[in-house]
Amino acid sequence: MKIPAYVTDYIQAYRDGKIKFNKERVWLVEYLEQHILNREDLYFDEDKIEKCIKFIEKWHFKLELFQKFFICFIFLYKSNGNVFYRRFLFLVGRGGGKNGLLSGIAHFLMTEFHGVPKYNVSIVANSEDQAKTSFEEIYDAIDLSKKQNTTLHKAFATNLQKIQSRATKSILRYRTSNASTKDGLRDGCVIYDEIHQYTDNATVRVFSSGLGKKKDPREFFLGSNGYVRGGYLDSMLEKALGVLKGMFPDSNLFPFICKLDEADEVDDTDNWQKANPMFELPLSPYAETLYETMLDEYADFDDASVREEFMTKRMNIPEVDESKIIAPWEDILATNRLMPDLSQRMCIGGLDYASVKDFAAVGLLFRKGDEYFWKTHSFVLRNFLKKVKIDAPIEKWEKDGLLTILDDPTIHPTVVVNWFTEMSKEYGLEKVIMDNYRSELLRTYFEEANIDYEVIKNPKAIHDLLHPRIETIFSNHLLVLEDNPLMRWYINNVAVKVNHSTGKREYIKKDEFKRKTDGFHAFLHALYRADEIIDFDVNEAFDMLDALDF
Structure with missing residues (x-):
């Protein structure tokens, strides 16, 4: 198998000590090298990878190396031409660019560069405001193109409810997780946002049932950690750990999980990149601003509620005041x-x-x-x-x-x-x-x-x-x-x-x-x-x- 440079460069940056990985990403590398990257029945479509990266960087923002690494596996195919990974877990600390990255990916998947006609995309969240986040980012990119007299707006028809590619007829919609009203969907891709708020798999069951009618179906599960225990996120993390430990080498789930390994690592800011790869050097202007914001939050750690929120959301390691709970x-x-x-x-x-x-x-x-x-x-x-x-x-x-x-x-x-x-x-x-x-x-x-x-x-x-x-x-x-x-x-x-x-x-x-x-x-x-x-x-x-x- 020919492995894209974005994959090897990211792994080598970790091995050279230039960036830090949490144990889940260490396991991810081990799993990939032992079970995936050495297979001859799989291949990366480097043409689509390059087109996707260039599309996002031209119309949205400059990508970091970890984002390019992630994108590569979206376009990993079996020898029969079907995608290998159909489900992607993207769990990073708050501020890690989850929505921005998936906005760019969703936008690209609708285009003729991806090449699948009527590849509809649904963005799902518990609230309409959250579901509209990525939708509005794509809408704004198209609207900016119109104001700047560039070509992007000519390729899409837009209104405040949907965005449609003129070339592929693919439609992007945002939806709330009221699962009972979504039967009969014909999506190519579903993006589930803030999955830590899902108490069960009812929403996922309904939307995933509409997949499979289009070539290369994909589901993306986004979130930081939260306070719902025993919910959908916990069950998905359990499955993801099985994949990372090599128990399911043919699984269609790609787990990209970023978090601290231990709570006391938070006191060394160099460890923050374990939970948020935006802090992998060199820092972008966005990461520099985010870093200063988080330093201000960290300074208020004597407030138990601030620490609990910071550890749970920013560091992806749920922490509660144990004096106020029955048991961890x-x-x-x-x-x-x-x-x-x-x-x-x-x-x-x-x-x-x-x-x-x-x-x-x-x-x-x-x-x-x-x-x-x-x-x-x-x-x-x-x-x-x-x-x-x-x-x-x-x-x-x-x-x-x-x-x-x-x-x-x-x-x-x-x-x-x-x-x-x-x-x-x-x-x-x-x-x-x-x-x-x-x-x-x-x-x-x-x-x-x-x-x-x-x-x-x-x-x-x-x-x-x-x-x-x-x-x-x-x-x-x-x-x-x-x-x-x-x-x-x-x-x-x-x-x-x-x-x-x-x-x-x-x-x-x-x-x-x-x-x-x-x-x-x-x-x-x-x-x-x-x-x-x-x-x-x-x-x-x-x-x-x-x-x-x-």
Whole structure:
């Protein structure tokens, strides 16, 4: 394979120590050299690469070496003439020129130089303003051409909703991520902007379903890191790491990921190029201005909120004030481990039923030595989901059996009590712990079902009492949930509020309406009586009693 100079020059600049790579880009080079650049069944279309670079530099801006490196792989083809990479993850720190680069690429792909007729492009984002960013950059470039009496504007017809190439009839549109209204698309390329805000893959599924009807379909996923955990970005990063580690050498995903390797690297500004390759020397005028702006932000690092935003957005390494959260995301992810067989094992039930008009959570807490096992389910009203946009894939979680969506006007107590009744047939349910908010409503139903219960009269008081145990459980990875993204979501939605006059902690929601914590509080209630759990098999205990000769 003949390798473009832009690829070899970029790799050599790293090896010569002229620029710094984060470990994901080091892995990218290793993956490319071991699995891609040595193949004879692939080839770079250097003519298109050169035309794309020249087009962008003539009508948009001068490209940096890392951008030219990235462009090369857009035009990597199989021997049958089809593109090798169909999906591109471009994750760089804020200010890294994501939108500018993709504006130029999208503009080029519509032209006769790319050579695919009716190669429509959609730019997708959560908000119209964000979706219009690249669209307006292309529109402005064409408009400037008209004012300067150059030729670009003659090649495109424009209005404020779409841009069309006169030669290829390719159309560029911007769209919001309201996935339900986009069926029947016939795009050649889709650009997903700010993917860290996507809670699930619904938007991508709809838009990607319109691909494949045009030659050389491509999808570009752009973003910096964000605060949505367990969302689409996290799942894509997991796939990308598999590619970078060489696990999927024939994958059609090209992952270009820039971030700090460790948080303390931020204190050496020379490391900033790991997260933002715009800072690779020599600095452009744009990079010099950006550098000065970021120095001002860095100077305010004593403000925890400034540091959190800088690390998450600028350095692509999510950081939160750990004094204000239950646990770091890595420790929450560590709950994804297989449970042992818990049939007929003794357990304590937990219930959070603060409102009958939105969510309710139930669960069983088991214990073996220092480890805790939590089996849980939730109920949510459909009417509530229609009124409040929850930033979570509720319908998918229902399909996965993690929750039940109810069409009733309220969550009736029988729904909750029936769940515990069914569970008591398989597990050794000792009793159910609940707070006092709905206890009067539930008492009769638990008594009729012959299920013991206990009411916590002051539920907020147990928050500070249990906080040391909660910290120990998560930091030492003592909680097992199996693969339960709903429960991980509940936990990640909890904020720790400290009463500065008493020093006591209280668990509150990060967002009162959109971030539910019911599953965590149900777990908390059960944990209040966790010391009463004895790890034994109920059937075995009865067998032993039967064997005794009185």
